[in-house]
Amino acid sequence: MHELSLSEEIVRTAISASRTDKSRIAAVGVRVGALSAANVSSLEFCLRLVLDQHGMQHTEARVTPVPAQVECACGHCYQTEDMFGACPACGGYVREVTEGKDVTIEYVEVEDEEG
Numbered sequence: 001m002h003e004l005s006l007s008e009e010i011v012r013t014a015i016s017a018s019r020t021d022k023s024r025i026a027a028v029g030v031r032v033g034a035l036s037a038a039n040v041s042s043l044e045f046c047l048r049l050v051l052d053q054h055g056m057q058h059t060e061a062r063v064t065p066v067p068a069q070v071e072c073a074c075g076h077c078y079q080t081e082d083m084f085g086a087c088p089a090c091g092g093y094v095r096e097v098t099e100g101k102d103v104t105i106e107y108v109e110v111e112d113e114e115g
Helices: 002-018 040-053
Strands: 025-033 060-066 068-072 077-080 095-099 103-110
Touching: 002 025, 002 040, 002 103, 025 040, 040 060
Parallel strands: 025 060
Antiparallel strands: 025 103, 068 077, 068 095
């Protein structure tokens, strides 16, 4: 279950990026690409678990699925869930994935001094 190790790295990065006491991190936003090999539900569960283990029970975990976006050699851009299917415009198979293959931290929300 690599979602657990992903979650641990996400929390470590959020703490480091916030440059503040981890208790002041209000939310962590994560984008999960459809082709990233990470399961959204499992990542949500593991992220909550790791946040709780770090004493960050109040920190909200926001996980957003990102569909796969591809650009065909013909220039047509489209979303797909089937990387084995042909381009809907030309029927070709030469394409580049332009979005939806990564797991990224979108933001780390930190509370101000007043809370």
